[in-house]
Amino acid sequence: MVFYIYNMLTINGQSVDAAGKTVAEYLAEAGYNTVRIAVERNEEIVPKAKYAETVLADGDVVEVVNFVGGG
Amino acid sequence: MQADFSQMCEPSREEMLAALEMRQGVDAVRKLQAATVAVCGLGGLGSNIAISLARAGVGKLILIDFDCVDVTNLHRQQYKACQVGRPKPEALLANLKEIAPYTEFETHFEKVTAENAEALLAKADVICEAFDNAEAKAMLVNTALEKMPEKFMVAASGMAGYDSGNTITTRKVTKRFYVCGDGKSDVNDGIGLIAPRVMLCAAHQALTAVRLIIDLA
Numbered sequence: 001m002v003f004y005i006y007n008m009l010t011i012n013g014q015s016v017d018a019a020g021k022t023v024a025e026y027l028a029e030a031g032y033n034t035v036r037i038a039v040e041r042n043e044e045i046v047p048k049a050k051y052a053e054t055v056l057a058d059g060d061v062v063e064v065v066n067f068v069g070g071g
Numbered sequence: 072m073q074a075d076f077s078q079m080c081e082p083s084r085e086e087m088l089a090a091l092e093m094r095q096g097v098d099a100v101r102k103l104q105a106a107t108v109a110v111c112g113l114g115g116l117g118s119n120i121a122i123s124l125a126r127a128g129v130g131k132l133i134l135i136d137f138d139c140v141d142v143t144n145l146h147r148q149q150y151k152a153c154q155v156g157r158p159k160p161e162a163l164l165a166n167l168k169e170i171a172p173y174t175e176f177e178t179h180f181e182k183v184t185a186e187n188a189e190a191l192l193a194k195a196d197v198i199c200e201a202f203d204n205a206e207a208k209a210m211l212v213n214t215a216l217e218k219m220p221e222k223f224m225v226a227a228s229g230m231a232g233y234d235s236g237n238t239i240t241t242r243k244v245t246k247r248f249y250v251c252g253d254g255k256s257d258v259n260d261g262i263g264l265i266a267p268r269v270m271l272c273a274a275h276q277a278l279t280a281v282r283l284i285i286d287l288a
Contacts, residue, residue, distance in 0.1 A: 036205040038212045043245045045216035063244045065212070070231040070258035071116045071203035071269070 009060040019058045024051040027064070038065045084173045091128045099285045100128050106284040109133040109195035111183050111211055113159040115264060116227055117201030118149035119273035120280070121163060125171035127281050132167070132174060133195055134160045137182040147266035183207075188214045192222070197280045200226035201273070203258065216248060225279045229253040230272035232262035239268070241275045243288070251275035 007019040011026070018026050023046055027034055039046040040063040046054050056062065082090070092100045108129050110117045113136035121132055136159040140150045154162040160178035167176060179191060183202075188211065192198055198215055202208050208226060215224050229252035230239060238253040252272050258264055282288040 036209050038209055038216065038244075038248075040216075040245050040248065045213065045220070045248075047217050048213060065226070065228065065244055065248075065250050066254065067205040067208040067212075067226075067228045068231075068255060068257035068259075069203060069205045070229070070256065070264055071112055071114050071201055071208075071227060 007058055009056055009058060009062060011062040012064055018056050019060075021056050022052055023054045023056065023062075026056060027051065030064075032064060032066065036067045038067075039063070040065075081172065087171075087173060088128075095128065102285045103128040103281065104130040106196050107131040107133065107194050108197045108199060108280050108284075109135065109192050110199045110201055111135050111192075112201035112203065112207075113148075113163050114138075114144065114201065114203055115147040115266070115269035116230070116273045116276065117199065118159075118163055119270050120199050120201055120277045121167060122149055122170060123274060123277035124280060125167050125174045127277070128174075129280075129284070130175060131177065131194075133177045133179070133192070134163055134167075135179040135181070135183055135191060136160055137180065147264055147269050183211055185210055185214045189218050192219065195222060197223040197225060197283055199276050199280060200224065201276070205257075212248070220247065223247050223249075223280075223283045225249045225251065225276050225283070227252045227272050227276055229256045230269050231256040231258040231260070231264050232268070233265055234268070236268060236271045239271050239275060241279050249279050249283075249288070251279065 007017055008015050106129050108124055110121045139158050140154045140162050142155050150162050158180045160180050164176055164178050200208055200211050212226050228250055242250045
């Protein structure tokens with residue numbers, strides 16, 4: 001049996017329908033404050049300067065780490 | 072006149088190394104002795120991380136903070152009341168030398184920025200992010216992962232408040248990037264910082280650094 005999953009990628013372990021969006025678009029929609037996060041895509045850091053031009057693709061594995069205060 | 076015991080009981084370098092090997096294993100101690108860890112921020116997280124790593128036999132620690140010891144730090148940070156007002160790197164160095172006299176230390180009394188991070192952290196194998204400010208945490212993590220992808224980054228997010236210690240975990244984000252904490256307890260929500268919970272997070276970070284150095288993570 002073959003399963004076809006269109007336009008899905010994984011963000012923080014959840015399947016998300018965000019293929020085709022830029023990282024900046026996804027982060028804005030999800031409500032992240034971009035000065036408090038780090039984004040990894042397929043094991044590599046996405047530089048902040050490239051959020052607007054990096055397009056999420058089907059099958060990407062993305063991790064968004066959100067930092068809160070305290071230490 | 073009281074006898075001065077301070078110099079009488081201090082073990083030699085060889086005695087301390089032999090004791091470490093007995094407890095932690097010869098191979099692990101060899102790797103730890105050859106490692107350099109940078110601790111960025113010497114507050115509740117960083118001061119505890121540094122003491123754990125010095126005890127565990129990490130060969131060299133780079134200690135960085137721009138702040139001085141404040142009375143409001145004493146409830147959770149590894150300083151003494153008599154050290155209030157002193158620069159944190161200098162005060163922690165004094166305390167660490169009493170604990171681990173043969174560890175090599177390098178101290179920097181300055182703020183880590185996107186501009187100076189590469190130079191400050193060049194010699195580190197593992198970087199522990201131990202700041203208190205969320206923007207500063209993100210700045211250091213992004214800068215290190217972008218400019219120094221060969222290094223390991225062990226960061227922290229979420230250790231404020233009185234929640235159960237069982238919510239504090241170590242999350243492996245990528246092969247070279249780990250985040251400890253519960254990910255959400257923000258000190259800016261007015262929930263306070265409690266020594267044992269902050270220490271738990273610091274212990275997660277220190278243990279992750281040790282595991283990375285001995286190839287277990």
